[in-house]
Amino acid sequence: MDLDVPPHRAPQPREAVAGRVPLAVVVVDTDGLVSHWSTGARRLFGVAREDAIGCPAGELLPVSGALPQESEPGPSGGTYGDFGPELDGSLSGTVAYPAAGRARVDQPERGRIDILWWAYPLVGPAAERLLVLAADAVPLHSGDEGGAPDSETIAPGFALHTDFPDYRDLVGRLPEILPNMSVHEATRIVSQVLELGYPTLEFSRHARIPVTPDWGVPRRSVRSRPDDPETAADGAPAPRAVRRPELDLEYAAVRERLEFLNEVSGRIGTSLDLERTIREVTSAAVPRFTDFAGTHLRAAVLAGEGFPDGPPDVTTVWHRVWVEHNDEPGRWDDTVPVGESIAFPQHTPFFQCMVTGEPVLVPYVGEEMSNRISGEFEKRDLRPLITHRSLLIVPLKARDVVLGFMVLMRRPGREPFDDMDRTTGAELAARAGLVLDNARMYTYQENVADTLQDSMLPQVEPRMAGCDIATRYLPGTRLGRIGGDWFDSVKLPGSRTALVVGDVMGHGLNSAAMMGQLRTAVLTMATMEMPPAQLLRNLDDLAQRLGEQYLATCLYAVYDPISSELQIANAGHIPPVLVRAEDGRAELLDLPTGAPIGVGGVAFETATIRVRPGDRLVLCTDGLVEVRGQDIGAGLATLCASAAHPAASMDDACDTIIRALNPKGGRKDDVALLMARLNGIPDDDVAEWQLALDAREVARARSLVRGKLLDWDLPDAVESAVLMVSELVTNAVNHGRIRHIGLRLVRTGALLCEVSDDEPAPATLLSASAHDESGRGLLVVSNLAREWGTSTTAHGKTVWFEQPLVRFPRPRSNTG
Missing domain, CATH: 3.30.565.10 (Histidine kinase-like ATPase, C-terminal domain)
Structure with a gap:
């Protein structure tokens, strides 16, 4: 039968089929002694199980480099050669990769035979440290057991079990190769075999055959036609059944699509950025699967507003996130521009897909259909773009809710989309929908975190009575960018100003919630004109009532611009820096440290500092000066040096400090910085x-x-x-x-x-x-x-x- 086979569906030169080979299975323990010896090992090497158990494996197995002994004589005095790549001979479980090789062995009854072997390093709490599989290569040369009679080269190798058809059946056969082991032991070892690679045979470097153990079960034959010349008269398959060309083409087409989906899955989801994820999905489909791909998202999804409410309808606004095609440049820019927001008409295949949540396939868009679809759009003519093309629209769903859809088209001259392509496109969209939903949830959570953090941080007035203030807040790079650092300034009677910086221990929503409670409490008590030490005492009592897990550091200062005095109390916080205007010298203020808020039972003290007009006070949290693995003294020294650096304005002074202590913007902890220039009142x-x-x-x-x-x-x-x-x-x-x-x-x-x-x-x-x-x-x-x-x-x-x-x-x- 002559078939017009498209190039992208051409079958491989040789089909990969499963081959069953009698295997010898041996397990070696940490000391290099044989702990398991299968019946197949007895038949292959001529050594009984009772003689092999407890014997040094190097005296029995032709596995070079994987055992402590090398170039040891074989069971009958022969030597093992041509062993392939070496492994760590310590059997310590640190070897990460398996090895395979060939060896010549003198067998008492058969003489010198050709052995193929595979060695898997094992890890885990048990004593087993090496799994060895071996097979006789002589029957393979004769074409038995799935071999090829015209093959001149046979070599053992490894491949992922997903590289072969019916791999689930192959995986199910793996536990059978482990002799006399419990389910727990077998499961542990099989999982490592699958992770490191499935044992295979390579014939003439053109075909790989997955090896499964042969326990005498009749081999499953391939499907054949009754009238095939190599089929027996009673319809039973002959020893070498012939696969029909239609099945070969179907298999090649399915395999190609699976390879495409596997490749796309590896390319998408490299980022949690929503728009980048969509670009990755769209670009991955062109040109291998389609000539045009355009992706649309619901506006609510793109805006990070959470999960869309209700099914889409004619009023739903869709945002065209990305378009990828291999047509001439600029052809699509005016008609379907990227970034456009649009509501799709009801009587169109686009609306049908987004409402039903099912793929819509139009194998060929003729002129009549093109006119009908284009007529639904008032301000654009789609006919030059869709006429004579094949159209496939697939939904992007998560938890049965349509988040968007992809429009895929093939140009004239290319094979139209068919049912298999619809399945492939739906699978592509399903995988993309999962990645998209993850990115959507991340974007939503990030927006919530930013909103929560912004709402809890005050809008500090840059000018207070007798002082100017500048602040900076840098969110951390971990745990959703939410932290417990805060700063505040409070206007007090008598032209005084309260300045506060605090840091709740930990990260995440719990820390941010506690930060909001403590900040509100400080604001309330400050307006009651409590002395700094008394305010921290009350704050400590409040934290203990909120829960034992609440701990925070806090620095509270009150500036009187008329008397030119600072009153400061410290609760376990890093000391502030005072930059003297007279000589530009920066110093860490020596204050009674106190214990963090929430410890309880510790007294706080108020220190009074005389200041002069123009002096600058710098308060910050430890995220600015602490670096893992470094002494905090180095960070404090850098803080003093950068705070003393001349600056044209308060904002410039803050930026100088941030650049000096956060040069690459990579600190994981959040940072709060408050700087006050103490101008005084004449x-x-x-x-x-x-x-x-x-x-x-x-x-x-x-x-x-x-x-x-x-x-x-x-x-x-x-x-x-x-x-x-x-x-x-x-x-x-x-x-x-x-x-x-x-x-x-x-x-x-x-x-x-x-x-x-x-x-x-x-x-x-x-x-x-x-x-x-x-x-x-x-x-x-x-x-x-x-x-x-x-x-x-x-x-x-x-x-x-x-x-x-x-x-x-x-x-x-x-x-x-």
Whole structure:
């Protein structure tokens, strides 16, 4: 029968068939002694089992290099030669690869015979360290047992068991070759044989035949036709059955597709990047399987929004991720551009595929069908691209949900897609869908991690009263980029600023969740004006109530720009760096270390540091200075050196530190960095007075505020400030006890006013009715001030407000 066979379906010169060969099976233990000796070994080597067990294997086996003894005499005085590659003779289980070879052996009854052998190194807890298989090569030369009568060269080799048809049946036969072994022992050894390679025979370097042991079971014959000349009259297969050409072609076609799928599987999934994965899948199909491949994903999948909700319909938006083809360049760019978002019409094969989740095959797109498909699209003409082509559309699914689909087309002149191609395309899409879903889940989890981390990190104001702040956060490269490092700045009464850096031990969502709880607690306690040591004490108690596994380090500092002081307490954190503006010298501050938050029962101390305007304070987490295998002192030294480096701005200074300590961006731990330039507030911008507990002092307070604001050239702030100061001083006079009232004005980027008295109860905003004679003071302040608040101290309370300053240039005088 003459068949027109396409080149890509041509069968191999020789078919690989399974050959059953009587095998000798021997297992050698760690000491080089025979522990298992099969009946086949007795027949091949002429040595009884009781004589072989416990005997040095080198005296019995022709396996050169795999045993401690080499060039030993054989069982009948002969020597073993032509042994092939050598193995480690220590039998220590460290050999990673098997070996094969040939040897001449003098057999007492048959004389000198040709032996083929395979040696597998074994690993595991048992004493077995070497598996040896051997066979007589003489029958193979005569064409028996699957051999070829015209073959001149026979050599043992190894190949993956998946390289042969019916490999599952071959795998099932492997346990039978191990004599007198338990299921556990046999399973362990068989798994290593499969991993290292299946024993094969190579004939004339053209064919490989997988070897299975022969236990006398009749050999399975290949299918043949009753009228074949080499078939017996009763229809039973002759000794050498003839395979029909149709079966050869079918086998070659199936094998080619399996090889294609295997090759594609190895090429895709090299990255968890979603778009790169799609490009890999699309490019792998062209030109071997198709001439055009275009991949579309649901917009929700590409955006990393999680699993799509519900089946697709005419409103579903699809994103064309990638197009690959071997047509002339630019032909597809205008009609099907990469990156386009599109909703596919209902009466098209594309819509049919994405709704049913099944492949759609159109072997030939004629002109009528081309007109019908193209007519569904309003703004594009697909006819020049799809007419006279073969079309296959396969869905990309995960957990029975369509995530996308691939459009595959073959040009005229190439064999159209058929049912076998549809199966191949569906299998390609199934494998791609699995990889795609993994990439989708990774992208979604990464987006969730980034969102969670961003939501937990504060938006620090770059300018606070008396200091400038710059921050950096670098996510780690492990565990979803989520960590427990954080920084924060808190605005406090009296123009003070709290600076905090913390690091929850561990990584992942648990650490990030604890970080959010601790950061919120610090923010709350800071606004209550707790001293640094007391704040860490309370934070430690909170961590212990949250759970024993909660541990964190923390550094909390309060900067007073008026008194030029830093109050700092440390809970097991790396020390901060202070860069002196006077001489540019950087030093690690020597602070009482304390224990990490969550340890419990450890006292914390507050240290007071005198600073000067222009000094810079650098706080960071250990991820910046710690490197595995290196002393942390080296990292701290580099931190000091880089912090002292001159920089044009605070951001530049932070970047200098990051570059010095993270040159390649490859640190696995996350990093938090906070730098504050302590500018201070000049004395000329601060005014303080003491007022008596007398109602007449309210008028005096108004006069003092008015005069100071005019001195500061702030006439537009006078009216509002005087009114609010009047209300706060009145409240202080009414509620104060025995001490005087404090009044302070601070001019920075805004105007800050503070009124203090010795009543500890915090000021409360009341809802006064139309008939109430009091209770409206704080309501007035709340409406006029940009911000206001109250804080309680050991000596009383302070009520403050802040109002913006608008400076208008005064007109120049025309006189004189």
